[in-house]
Each structure stands twice: as structure tokens, then as C-alpha cells.
Amino acid sequence: MDTTLLIFLLVVVVLFVIGFLLLRHYEKQNNNAARRLKLAAQPYAFIGPVLILLLLAFGWPLINSFIMAFQNYKLTAPNAIRFNGLDNFQKLFDDSDIWLIITNSFVYVIVSVLGQFLLGMILALALRRKFRGRGVYQALVFLPWAFSAFVIGLIFRWSFNGEYGVINDLLVKMGLITEKIAWLGTPGLSLLVVILAMIWMGVPFFAIMILAALQSIPADVYEAADMDGCGPIRRYFAITLPYIKPTIIMTLLLRTIWIFNSFDLIVVITGGGPANFSQTLPSYMYTKAFSSYDFGLAAALGVLLIVILGVYAVFFLRVTKYNKAGDF
Amino acid sequence: MTPRVKRNLLTTGRVLLLALFLLGVLLPIYWMAVTSFKPHAEVINAQNITYFPQTFTLENYNQLFSMYDYGQMIKNSLIVSSSTGLVVTLLSILGGYALARYNFRGKSSMLLFFLITQMIPGILVIIPLFILFTNAKIINTHLSLFLFYLVTNLPFCVITMRSFFERIPYTLEEAASVDGCTKWQTLFRIVLPVMFPGIVAVFVFAFIGAWNELIAGTIFINTPDMWTVPVGLKSLIGKYDVKWGVLMAGGILALLPTAIMFAVMQRFVVEGLTAGAVKG
Amino acid sequence: MFRKLLAILLVLMLTVPMALVSAESVSLRFIDVSPSPARQEYFEKTFAKFKEETGITVNYESVPWDDAANKLTVLGTSNQLPDVMTTWAGWLGQFTSAGWVRPLSPYTKGTEDQYADTVTKLVWKGENELYGDTYTVPDGMMVKGVFVRKDWAAEEGLDLDPHKGWTYAQYFDAVYKLTNKEKNGYGTSFRGARGAFDPLFVYLQSFTGGKAYADDGKALFNSPECVAAYKTWNDLYLNSAAPKDAINWGFIEMVDNFTGGLTGTLINDSEVAATCIANMKDDQWMVMPMPKSDVDGKIYNTVNSPYAYSISTHSKHPDEAWKLIEFLTRPDNNIEYCKLTGLIPIRKEVGDDPFYGPDGYYATFMQQINDPAMVVPCAFGPFSYTDMHQGMMHEEMQKYLLGRQDAETSLNNVAKELETRMIDYLAANPGSKVEQPKGLSD
Structure with missing residues (x-):
């Protein structure tokens, strides 16, 4: 380990200890004015470190992106940097395949998120009650999450290869198909393979989050419900779901954003092909902007994504009444 | 249907379901493992796909270790990932608590800001950070990776932690403060134990996030002795040659530390706490 | 008391990492965009020889091929490109228009007759027609x-x-x-x-x-x-x-x-x-x-050459960088490199290795580059x-x-x-x- 990291970690730990001592110190004071000040300052003290770190890391890139998005900012023309209005945004949509790509993006996000969520929920519920070997089972079933996207991408690209892939071989041997399927070479199917890989990778994540949430539901709530004679289905919707709702909502929201923006699986498995049939908005535009060294275009894409996902986030939180979800 | 039959049916269904999940997870992993024990010629033989190595070989593993200092890569990854997991978890507990339990000015915009950091294309963040790290002379160190993984994992983890806090009924804390506990005591003695599964989940999330990250690993690191596991694996894909067997061997070995971690951690995530502890 | 302690810690946090980085002696940075253990070994061995002869230290850096374009773009935008880079010909259009690579004609002028015709009549001529100067020295031909x-x-x-x-x-x-x-x-x-x-x-x-x-x-x-x-x-x-x-x-x-x-x-x-x-x-x-x-x-x-050598405009020691390229492409080093990587040497002398002879695996390729009908x-x-x-x-x-x-x-x-x-x-x-x-x- 390099010394700098060690020192940094030590500093973090020491800061925590100091913070703790500070708090104890103030807790003991009975001075009213100090107490009020402390109360008002508390949340900021708690969230301060996080906020400062994030502002340092993301503040300037964000501002800069918003500026570059309206500039002709090309690395290949360093002397021609100037404002160009909405040109970059126009260029983004100046493509004959744009509607195909937008459709793909939505199919990809919706199917992947729902698939991960539903399977993750089922897995979490099935794992909830104790059974022999549950520990080992869980250690195994959560493994896909420990793979990096590009290893998963390679496995899928390779397994679904039409000629030497194991999937076709299995299907032929089981007698399900007679002619080999060109999974990655057929419109529709190639996107399906990407989605399958994405779901495979993401189910453990949802399962762990939901399981962790399920485990902190106090048992006495269920005892009360049992006495009231609730059936399993009613119990699920009346007790379980409301209890874990905050976790579900936030996880869904964050995962949707994350999946929408992540395209390493697409790049590795299909490269967007054939003929853009598995291309999504971020993967397509990002490749286009970045490989032409057009940072204005890349920034415009960033701004566009922020707007789309921002609207989605606000809408999603409104519809799910997230801010009320905590009260019950 | 008698309740007994019904229960039996339910159990059978559950076992079947769990078996299906396991099968789906293990098949690709089995395929990786099998491939890692095949010689290259058998791996790429399109005419005859073998489900068990015809010629069993450890050659790929040998190559992996003779070609690369794979142990060093795992060590680099472990250092960076566990530091990230630890610090992210600590900071998320604080931040999540503030967001869940206080109403303060700027809270909504903070939340929005956290969400926005997840939407901006990574490379637009990496370039300014690269310049910053260069000036601070921390390029090619564990610290640079740690800092990057820290800021990229924080927003998600803080928000997730918040949702875990929100599930804990506030009455629990009120009761404690009536009993004369200070805020800090309440947090440490009452709230955190109840949400321990969530804390572990967040740690695992940050750890895995750092463990699998590739782009920053290639940008902030210059020399092979500082490479993390994904970077090392990626280098097996050359312009003219892909070493499938070695790649799969590396993938399997990269899995071991995380698998062990899962095996240890899953107990905390799953068993959680009994209602008794909550009452206590 | 607390405030003081805090201040000290903060100062430590900022200064210690800086102090730990020792002052660097004059040295070159070299990046390989397609690392493999064999290549790394070759380069590090050759750099050691280079240091013996010239006293210049070369630090080896690398990035997996798949991510090389990304990495060089980030390095380029931050003015941090290493002195000597292995470069794929397909990147030259961008690199020259972004002004990241240095024209090499001041160094190559007058030495052309040492290089094989494939280098001078094809690669360099092409670079001059396309970009107005010579920007790379091939590592080997294919x-x-x-x-x-x-x-x-x-x-x-x-x-x-x-x-x-x-x-x-x-x-x-x-x-x-x-x-x-x-x-x-x-x-x-x-x-x-x-x-x-x-x-x-x-x-x-x-x-x-x-x-x-x-x-x-x-x-x-x-x-x-x-x-x-x-x-x-x-x-x-x-x-x-x-x-x-x-x-x-x-x-x-x-x-x-x-x-x-x-x-x-x-x-x-x-x-x-x-x-x-x-x-x-x-x-x-x-x-x-x-x-x-x-x-x-x-x-x-x-x-083409797969990973030609170029000098970045961010280099503060272009003359030393050129010395390194010259050293790497010296007939003995180049032939060793080409045998290792399966390329055709760039100097006129190919050596007497049967690898490149009429019965070797490369016979057809050698025959093509000597064929007057090849365009x-x-x-x-x-x-x-x-x-x-x-x-x-x-x-x-x-x-x-x-x-x-x-x-x-x-x-x-x-x-x-x-x-x-x-x-x-x-x-x-x-x-x-x-x-x-x-x-x-x-």
C-alpha cells in the first residue's frame, strides 16, 4: 500500500474520532443558545464531508460540461473554440437511425430494470426464511455481482456466438432448434442477449438490497398480523411492501439511471450491431462524440442525459410519493 | 386442499425456484471454469464443443502467474477496494442519517445534486480529476484510485443509506431520547445495530464497485505493477490475439476474494437482527 | 484545542503526500499501448541497455490495447503525454490535428538510406502526403x-x-x-x-x-x-x-x-x-x-506498422526522446523486437534468420513487399x-x-x-x- 493512502485513511479515522469527541463535548453542555446552534448545525456537520468531496470532484466538470455543450469544442481544432448555440444538440439528433436507437434505449432500460427487480424480489423472498445450507447457497447465487462487466460481456458474447457458442450447441443437442441461431447477428436478438447479460449481472444486487431491507422488519409486526389472520399475499402487500418501499424506490431509481448510462456490456457484446439494432442513446452518441474528439458534442450528450434522467427522477419520486414513503 | 398439502406445495415450489436460480447463475460460471482448464486449441475448436476438458490442463493458470504478477494485482485491488468500502460506508452513515432524519435548507437540491452526479458521462469527470491528480502528483498511486472510487460510489451509497434509515421508525429514537440517550448514543446503540444488514450491503456495494472498475484503473495508473485485476484481465485482449483460457482463469481467480467476502458477509445481511434486539 | 488539532491535521493531509514524492531526476516516459509480458520484458531490458550507453533513464508505462485510445486522449487533453509513445497509424489524423505529436523530419533527414524501402517509400511518403511531415518511426512492418x-x-x-x-x-x-x-x-x-x-x-x-x-x-x-x-x-x-x-x-x-x-x-x-x-x-x-x-x-x-514510435509535443526532452527511438530501431534491437512480435524489420539488413527466409512462415509476406507489382x-x-x-x-x-x-x-x-x-x-x-x-x- 502506498504511504499516501495509508496517511489518508489515518486522517479520515482521526477526523471521525475528533468529530465524535466534539459531539460528546457539545452534548454535555447545557447552554441553551449553544444547543440551538448545535441543532441547526447538526445535519450540515453530518453531510458536510460527503458534500465537500462531491462538490470538489463533480462541481467543475458539471459547470464545464454545461459551458462546452454550447461550444464548438473539438480537440482536433483547438483554435476554433467558440460558442455555437444549439449546434451540438442538433448534431446529436441529426441521424437517420435516431428513432431506432431511442426505441432500443427504452426497451433496454425497461426490460433490464424490471427483470432485475422482479427476479431480485423473488429471490429475496425465497431466501428470507432459514433453511439448511442457506449461507452457502447465498454465497453462490450472489456471485454474478462480483464479476466485472467486461468479463460478463465476454462470456455472453462468446456463449452466444452462432457457431462456436455453447448456447446454440446446447439448444441443438436438446432438440429445441435444428438450425443454428445467429444471436448476435439478428436484429432484436442481439439486444436480447445484452439485456440477458444485464439482468444476470444485476439480480444479486436487487436481491441483496431487498433482503437487507426485509431483515430489518421487526418480527412483532408480523406477529400482530398473524393474530389478525392475514394471508401471505395480503401480508406481503399490507406489511412487507410498505416497509421496504423506501429501499425499493431508491434502488429502482438509481439502478434505472445507472443502467441507462452504462454501455460497457453493449460495447463488449455487440458493439451496437447489427446495424445499430442493439445501440442505445448513450453508447451511440458517446462513441460518436468521443471518437471524433468532439467534446462539445460529448458535453451536449451529458446535458441531454441529465435533463432526461432529471425529469424522470422528479417524475418518479412524485408518482411514488417518495417523501411520504418514510412515514408509516 | 388441506393446509398441509398447501404448505408442501409451497415448499416444493420454493425449492424448485431456488434450484432454477442457482442453475442460471452457475452455468456461465461453470463454463468459465471448464474453459480455464482447456488448452487453447480445444477452447476455439468450433467443430466439437466439449462440456468437460478433453485434455485437462493447468497451463492457463501457470501462464497467468508466470506472465503477470497476478498476486500483486489482487493485492492492489484489495487495498483500493477495502479502503473505498470502509470510508464510503462511514461517510454514508453520516450523510444518510442527515438526509433521513433532519429537515434542513438545501436538502432537496443536495439530493438532486447527488442524483446528477450519477448522470454525467464518466469521462467528463475523469479528465479534470486527472489534471488535479497530476498536479497533486498522485497519479499512479493507490490514493488516486481510492479518491476516484470514493467520490463515484458516495452518492449512491448515501442515498441508499438514507433509505435504510428511513425504514427505522423514528419512534425508536424518540423512545431512546426520552430514556435520556444523547443523539450520538441513540445512533450508535439503537439505530445502527438495527440497520446493520443495510450497512453491510452498502459496504459490499462500494467494495464491488471499486473491485470491478476499469476505466479509472487504466487512466490513473501507468505501470503494470500498480494495475488492478480488471486492468490486468483487459490486457489479455490484444490487438491480434485473445487468450481465452488465461482470461477465464484470471476471471475465476478474481472471483475468489469476493466469493470469500460474500460468504462471510451474507450472514450479516441475511440474519439481520431479531426483534428482541430492537426492543432492547 | 480541537480547532488547532484539526488545522494541523489538515495541513498534514495536504503536505505529506507532496513531500513523499521525491524530486525526479531527468528521465523519459515511454508508453506501450499493447502490453504483453514479453513486450514489457523486451522494453525494460532494452531501456537498461540504453541507460548504460547514454545515462538516460526510461520509465516504462503501459495501458491495455482496448483502452489505449481513451487513455491517450485523456493524457493529450491534460498535456501529460509521455515523451515517447507507441502509436497506431489510425490515430495520426487526430493526433496531428490536435497537435500532440512532433514532426520528426529534423531528425530523420539524411538518414533515409538506412531504412527499408517500405519505410521511406511507403510509410513516410504517406505521412508526408497526408500530414505534411514524418511523425512516426515504424516499430516493424506488416x-x-x-x-x-x-x-x-x-x-x-x-x-x-x-x-x-x-x-x-x-x-x-x-x-x-x-x-x-x-x-x-x-x-x-x-x-x-x-x-x-x-x-x-x-x-x-x-x-x-x-x-x-x-x-x-x-x-x-x-x-x-x-x-x-x-x-x-x-x-x-x-x-x-x-x-x-x-x-x-x-x-x-x-x-x-x-x-x-x-x-x-x-x-x-x-x-x-x-x-x-x-x-x-x-x-x-x-x-x-x-x-x-x-x-x-x-x-x-x-x-503498416502496428505500434510506431512517436514523440509527443508535451515532451520536454525531444532530443533524448529521439535518441531512444534511434536506439530502439537500431538494427540489432529492431531485429530482436521483430522476431519477438512477428514483424518485418524496418532496416535494410534483415539478418539471416530463416524466419524471414524463403522457407519461413513469412516467405509470402516478404515476397509481397519485394514485389514491384505491389501498390x-x-x-x-x-x-x-x-x-x-x-x-x-x-x-x-x-x-x-x-x-x-x-x-x-x-x-x-x-x-x-x-x-x-x-x-x-x-x-x-x-x-x-x-x-x-x-x-x-x-
Whole structure:
């Protein structure tokens, strides 16, 4: 380990200890004015470190992106940097395949998120009650999450290869198909393979989050419900779901954003092909902007994504009444 | 249907379901493992796909270790990932608590800001950070990776932690403060134990996030002795040659530390706490 | 008290890391964009020798090939490019227009006669025509050839003689003959995904005398003959001489399927020979030269170096950097490097290694680069085209292969885009001329 990291970690730990001592110190004071000040300052003290770190890391890139998005900012023309209005945004949509790509993006996000969520929920519920070997089972079933996207991408690209892939071989041997399927070479199917890989990778994540949430539901709530004679289905919707709702909502929201923006699986498995049939908005535009060294275009894409996902986030939180979800 | 039959049916269904999940997870992993024990010629033989190595070989593993200092890569990854997991978890507990339990000015915009950091294309963040790290002379160190993984994992983890806090009924804390506990005591003695599964989940999330990250690993690191596991694996894909067997061997070995971690951690995530502890 | 402690800690936090980084002595940074343990070992060994001779330290850096373009872009935008870089020729359009690489003519002038003709008459001439100066020194040369399943060809009674060569008509004929679906064998490793346009572009230019554009920048490779050729080429896929899956094949699948025994031919760089040597038996494969043009009988073939050396404009020690490049490409070091990586040496003396002799694996490649009938056709252009190479070029082709649009439209879409960029470039750079095909006899 390099010394700098060690020192940094030590500093973090020491800061925590100091913070703790500070708090104890103030807790003991009975001075009213100090107490009020402390109360008002508390949340900021708690969230301060996080906020400062994030502002340092993301503040300037964000501002800069918003500026570059309206500039002709090309690395290949360093002397021609100037404002160009909405040109970059126009260029983004100046493509004959744009509607195909937008459709793909939505199919990809919706199917992947729902698939991960539903399977993750089922897995979490099935794992909830104790059974022999549950520990080992869980250690195994959560493994896909420990793979990096590009290893998963390679496995899928390779397994679904039409000629030497194991999937076709299995299907032929089981007698399900007679002619080999060109999974990655057929419109529709190639996107399906990407989605399958994405779901495979993401189910453990949802399962762990939901399981962790399920485990902190106090048992006495269920005892009360049992006495009231609730059936399993009613119990699920009346007790379980409301209890874990905050976790579900936030996880869904964050995962949707994350999946929408992540395209390493697409790049590795299909490269967007054939003929853009598995291309999504971020993967397509990002490749286009970045490989032409057009940072204005890349920034415009960033701004566009922020707007789309921002609207989605606000809408999603409104519809799910997230801010009320905590009260019950 | 008698309740007994019904229960039996339910159990059978559950076992079947769990078996299906396991099968789906293990098949690709089995395929990786099998491939890692095949010689290259058998791996790429399109005419005859073998489900068990015809010629069993450890050659790929040998190559992996003779070609690369794979142990060093795992060590680099472990250092960076566990530091990230630890610090992210600590900071998320604080931040999540503030967001869940206080109403303060700027809270909504903070939340929005956290969400926005997840939407901006990574490379637009990496370039300014690269310049910053260069000036601070921390390029090619564990610290640079740690800092990057820290800021990229924080927003998600803080928000997730918040949702875990929100599930804990506030009455629990009120009761404690009536009993004369200070805020800090309440947090440490009452709230955190109840949400321990969530804390572990967040740690695992940050750890895995750092463990699998590739782009920053290639940008902030210059020399092979500082490479993390994904970077090392990626280098097996050359312009003219892909070493499938070695790649799969590396993938399997990269899995071991995380698998062990899962095996240890899953107990905390799953068993959680009994209602008794909550009452206590 | 607390505040003081805090302040001290903060100061420590900021200063200690800085102090820990010791002052650096004058040294060079070198980055390899395609690291492998063997290459790393070679470079580190050679750098040690270099230090002995000159006293200059060289620090070895590397980045996996797949991420190299990204990394260099970040380094370039932050003014942090290493002194010496291994560079793929396809990046030069961007690197020169972004001003990241240094012209090397001040150093190379007067030394040309030490280098093989492939370097001076093809690579450097090309760079001068495209970018106005010499920007790289090749690490080694590679040409393309057609890898063929020798045993399959014998079974089909094909008479293939590398010395006689073949025409495109004979090549297509052979591909169809080698297709045997009962035995699950296909005629060719057809490339349908990224990079698909590269071999096709060479084939199209066999109809235009190796030219891509007329003097005014108008595209030449979408003439009616070329559209017909575009169809002939893609018929290989449409007539099932390649698996259906091949529409999404990139480099990996092409090579794996040839060495793995699914396909009978493979058009690729000489570097692939190393993969064949490692994975196939000697009586299973052979190399044919690239087919001759059906029009003028010439062999159109690209000559490249995979990871040429260049000096970045961010280098503070360009003279030392040049010394390093000179050292790396010195005949003894270069021959050692080329044998290791399966390339053809760049100096006039090739050594007496049987590897490069008439019975060696590289015989056909050596024969091609000594053939007066070999012509290097033009590149896509002096402008940046990576975005098209990553997308449009093969996407348009895939649309034709999927039956979503006809051949004319597909080819014209690509041609029109390239033509627009070419004409824009000519207008923006007064005095610049369109690149011409080059031969060794010129």
C-alpha cells in the first residue's frame, strides 16, 4: 500500500474520532443558545464531508460540461473554440437511425430494470426464511455481482456466438432448434442477449438490497398480523411492501439511471450491431462524440442525459410519493 | 386442499425456484471454469464443443502467474477496494442519517445534486480529476484510485443509506431520547445495530464497485505493477490475439476474494437482527 | 484545542503526500499501448541497455490495447503525454490535428538510406502526403495476406501457389469451393462488424488504380464498377460462404474461427501468423498473397506498422526522446523486437534468420513487399475519421447485408460522408493535395 493512502485513511479515522469527541463535548453542555446552534448545525456537520468531496470532484466538470455543450469544442481544432448555440444538440439528433436507437434505449432500460427487480424480489423472498445450507447457497447465487462487466460481456458474447457458442450447441443437442441461431447477428436478438447479460449481472444486487431491507422488519409486526389472520399475499402487500418501499424506490431509481448510462456490456457484446439494432442513446452518441474528439458534442450528450434522467427522477419520486414513503 | 398439502406445495415450489436460480447463475460460471482448464486449441475448436476438458490442463493458470504478477494485482485491488468500502460506508452513515432524519435548507437540491452526479458521462469527470491528480502528483498511486472510487460510489451509497434509515421508525429514537440517550448514543446503540444488514450491503456495494472498475484503473495508473485485476484481465485482449483460457482463469481467480467476502458477509445481511434486539 | 488539532491535521493531509514524492531526476516516459509480458520484458531490458550507453533513464508505462485510445486522449487533453509513445497509424489524423505529436523530419533527414524501402517509400511518403511531415518511426512492418486452410484446399483440388499468386476472381472462386456446409465449414472469415470496411476498401480501390479521391476531392470508390464490386464482396455473406453470425464478427471472431477450424480463408495482417503458428499444425495452413486486381493485375495491399514510435509535443526532452527511438530501431534491437512480435524489420539488413527466409512462415509476406507489382492504395484521408470507422462504415454495410437498404445507398452514404470531409479538408488547408497510391518502384 502506498504511504499516501495509508496517511489518508489515518486522517479520515482521526477526523471521525475528533468529530465524535466534539459531539460528546457539545452534548454535555447545557447552554441553551449553544444547543440551538448545535441543532441547526447538526445535519450540515453530518453531510458536510460527503458534500465537500462531491462538490470538489463533480462541481467543475458539471459547470464545464454545461459551458462546452454550447461550444464548438473539438480537440482536433483547438483554435476554433467558440460558442455555437444549439449546434451540438442538433448534431446529436441529426441521424437517420435516431428513432431506432431511442426505441432500443427504452426497451433496454425497461426490460433490464424490471427483470432485475422482479427476479431480485423473488429471490429475496425465497431466501428470507432459514433453511439448511442457506449461507452457502447465498454465497453462490450472489456471485454474478462480483464479476466485472467486461468479463460478463465476454462470456455472453462468446456463449452466444452462432457457431462456436455453447448456447446454440446446447439448444441443438436438446432438440429445441435444428438450425443454428445467429444471436448476435439478428436484429432484436442481439439486444436480447445484452439485456440477458444485464439482468444476470444485476439480480444479486436487487436481491441483496431487498433482503437487507426485509431483515430489518421487526418480527412483532408480523406477529400482530398473524393474530389478525392475514394471508401471505395480503401480508406481503399490507406489511412487507410498505416497509421496504423506501429501499425499493431508491434502488429502482438509481439502478434505472445507472443502467441507462452504462454501455460497457453493449460495447463488449455487440458493439451496437447489427446495424445499430442493439445501440442505445448513450453508447451511440458517446462513441460518436468521443471518437471524433468532439467534446462539445460529448458535453451536449451529458446535458441531454441529465435533463432526461432529471425529469424522470422528479417524475418518479412524485408518482411514488417518495417523501411520504418514510412515514408509516 | 388441506393446509398441509398447501404448505408442501409451497415448499416444493420454493425449492424448485431456488434450484432454477442457482442453475442460471452457475452455468456461465461453470463454463468459465471448464474453459480455464482447456488448452487453447480445444477452447476455439468450433467443430466439437466439449462440456468437460478433453485434455485437462493447468497451463492457463501457470501462464497467468508466470506472465503477470497476478498476486500483486489482487493485492492492489484489495487495498483500493477495502479502503473505498470502509470510508464510503462511514461517510454514508453520516450523510444518510442527515438526509433521513433532519429537515434542513438545501436538502432537496443536495439530493438532486447527488442524483446528477450519477448522470454525467464518466469521462467528463475523469479528465479534470486527472489534471488535479497530476498536479497533486498522485497519479499512479493507490490514493488516486481510492479518491476516484470514493467520490463515484458516495452518492449512491448515501442515498441508499438514507433509505435504510428511513425504514427505522423514528419512534425508536424518540423512545431512546426520552430514556435520556444523547443523539450520538441513540445512533450508535439503537439505530445502527438495527440497520446493520443495510450497512453491510452498502459496504459490499462500494467494495464491488471499486473491485470491478476499469476505466479509472487504466487512466490513473501507468505501470503494470500498480494495475488492478480488471486492468490486468483487459490486457489479455490484444490487438491480434485473445487468450481465452488465461482470461477465464484470471476471471475465476478474481472471483475468489469476493466469493470469500460474500460468504462471510451474507450472514450479516441475511440474519439481520431479531426483534428482541430492537426492543432492547 | 480541537480547532488547532484539526488545522494541523489538515495541513498534514495536504503536505505529506507532496513531500513523499521525491524530486525526479531527468528521465523519459515511454508508453506501450499493447502490453504483453514479453513486450514489457523486451522494453525494460532494452531501456537498461540504453541507460548504460547514454545515462538516460526510461520509465516504462503501459495501458491495455482496448483502452489505449481513451487513455491517450485523456493524457493529450491534460498535456501529460509521455515523451515517447507507441502509436497506431489510425490515430495520426487526430493526433496531428490536435497537435500532440512532433514532426520528426529534423531528425530523420539524411538518414533515409538506412531504412527499408517500405519505410521511406511507403510509410513516410504517406505521412508526408497526408500530414505534411514524418511523425512516426515504424516499430516493424506488416502487410496483409490471405491465410488459407492448406488441407481443405488440397481436398477440393485447388491449386494454390503463393509464387504465382491469384486474382480476386480466383480468390472468390476458392472461397465458394471451400464452403462445405455438411462438414460445417465456411469459405471465409467474413468481417461484418468494426473494421469491416478496411479490406473492402482495398478491394474497391483495385478498380480505381488505388485511388480513393479525384484531385478535387470527389470520391472515386463509388463508381458503378465499384458498386458491382461491393455487391460481389458482400455476396460472400449473402450466399452463405460465411456463417450468418459473421455480420457481427470483429477481429476476435474472424481469427478464432479460422484457427478453430470453421472457416477456410482469412484476410489479415502478417501478425496473425503468430497466432496460427501457436494454434494450428503446419500442414493445416498456408499464406497466399493478396489477390491481384481483376483490372490491372497489380497487388493492392496495405503496409503498416502496428505500434510506431512517436514523440509527443508535451515532451520536454525531444532530443533524448529521439535518441531512444534511434536506439530502439537500431538494427540489432529492431531485429530482436521483430522476431519477438512477428514483424518485418524496418532496416535494410534483415539478418539471416530463416524466419524471414524463403522457407519461413513469412516467405509470402516478404515476397509481397519485394514485389514491384505491389501498390499501396490510398487511406481514408488526412482528416479524422475514427468516428466513421467505429460506426457508420460497417453499419451501412450491415444495413445492406440485412436487406434494409440497397448496395448503392450503402456505399454512397459512406462515400458521400468521406467526400464531404475530404473537400472540407482541401478547402481548409490551401496547398494540400489528395494522396496518391504508392509503389516500391516509384
